[in-house]
Each structure stands twice: as structure tokens, then as C-alpha cells.
Amino acid sequence: MIPRGNKPANEYSNPNLLLGVFPTLFPYGCGALEDSSRPVQINFREHVRYLLSYGDRRFEEHYSFIFVLFNILQRRTACFHAQLMTSRSYFQQSAQLLETLSSEDVATALLNISKASYSKVSDEKINTLMKHIKVVGGHVMGSAHSRSALRTKVHSLCFNLGLPSLFVTINPVDIHSPVALYFAGVDLDLNRVLPEVLCTSYERAQIIATHPVATAKFFNCLIKSILKCLVLGGVLGPTKAYFGTVESQGRRSLHLHLLIWLKHEYTPAQLKENIQNQDFRDNLLKYLEDVVKEDLDQFRGNTINIV
Structure with a gap:
């Protein structure tokens, strides 16, 4: 125990x-992470994955274990990339500039940012600090800067393609999916639900709600299957590239x-020009109606009540 x-x-x-x-x-008191006495060393992240996949699900169902470990991983990622950045030769000039930064300067900048009146060129020292924070934060899972890094990748794809x-x-909708319940340990025959x-x-x-890891596994399995059939399988036609981001909504379920x-x-410009042609419009509508639809006509007349 730690006193x-x-x-x-x-x-x-x-x-x-x-x-x-x-x-x-x-x-x-055994089974600790990063135990040097273990004959085969296990990566911290992989060990966490293993614990969250335990059969008794005690790690997955614990109210704070996931959050504490996620926070540790965030800090380690931030420290690792900060160490890489400070080891570069160009950082020496920034370090000299940041040494002159006071807590009052940071407080003033935070106040101006909260009022949406912060100017990017108003203070070189603050700009330098924010630039380095953005670089490090872009590698940290779940941070605002990581989302900004994703936007940069999307812009790059748009410039290229x-x-x-x-x-x-x-x-x-995971709460209505038998597959999600199966991942959560509910005894179901998926061939006869x-x-x-x-x-x-x-x-x-x-x-x-009590099985977040199982829900994430269900989401990952479903999305992989959809991408394999819809995008890579050619349902939408030949594909040059695709880019997706995962978000959580109000009840913390995932969507893509x-x-x-x-x-x-x-x-x-060519699409705008060709859309004026009636035949082109008709063919475009046929394509969209063929690949984007929700058709339940085959179930017409069958009533299924799910409580």
C-alpha cells in the first residue's frame, strides 16, 4: 500500500x-504494471488493454480505473513529445524567450482568450508558448489540439485529392443491438435472437453503460465491417481515399x-457545369438512390414489438 x-x-x-x-x-498485491521482476516485459498500454479484457470484467466495470489510466497515458504522451521537442536545437531560442515569461503574462493571456480578444501577434512570448503547447497537444488523445491536427490532415487530403x-x-444504436449485448457478456444466441x-x-x-470496453469493441467491429463492405468492397464505387474521426455524443456512445x-x-467546376445536363442529373440521382437507402419494404406487414 502507498501511504x-x-x-x-x-x-x-x-x-x-x-x-x-x-x-x-x-x-x-500482484499483477502490477511495469513490474521489472516479470520475465517478459509488457508495454504499459498493452498491459492496460489486457486488464480491460479480463473475463471477470472488474477492471472494465470499475468507476474510476479507466479514467485514471487514460489520464496517465495522456500525461506520458505529452511528456514524451515535450522531451523530443526540447531536445531539438531550434528549441534553445524558444527556451530563452520563455524564461522571460511571467505568471502575470500567462494570466493576462488567458483572460484575453476567454474574452475572445486575444491577438495572435500581441505577445511574442505567449505566441511561442502556445505554439509549443499546440505541437505537443496534437499528439495527446482527446485534446483540442489533436482535433486540430486531424483538421490539418483533412485539409491535406483536400489539397491533394x-x-x-x-x-x-x-x-x-448500441443499446438496441444484440451484438453489443453479446460483447458485454449477455448469454445470447446471435443466430436466433x-x-x-x-x-x-x-x-x-x-x-x-457499465461495460464501456465491450461497447467500444462492438463499435470497432461494426465500423470495420462497414468500411470493408461499403468502402473497400466497392459498394460506393471505386474509392481513392477515406478519412474518418470518432466522436462521442451526450450519453458517451460513439459515432463516426x-x-x-x-x-x-x-x-x-466540372460537376457544377455537368449538373445542368438532365441526363447527368438523372444518372446522379440513380446512383445516390442506389447506394444510399433505408428500405424496409420486405418487412411490411410484420409487427415486431421490442420493449
């Missing part, structure tokens, strides 16, 4: 840290925003 104190505990190469923080998850042909949002064997809506929502570049030689 209480006012001195922060070292989170690097400290196998006793998580043993002390989560004694109920490691009741026998032109505007995307399709924008697709895939938002699976009947409404009467499913839980109520409240029970399904409760299961999904996807940009798809189809393999055609039309520029936006």
Missing part, C-alpha cells in the same frame, strides 16, 4: 502505484464521421 502524504508518487516504473490506488482490483465526394455519419429473450430498454441501457473520395475525374 498518504503531501509528496506526489512517482508514476513511472512504479509497480506499487496502482496496487495501492486500486487494492480491490489487485487483492493479492480535391473535395470529398461523400460525407457519411455512422451512429450505431428473439424479442422475448432480450432485456428491457432500461436493462439494456444499464448493461451498455467519414469523408470519402470517389475515383472520378470531376472537379467541382
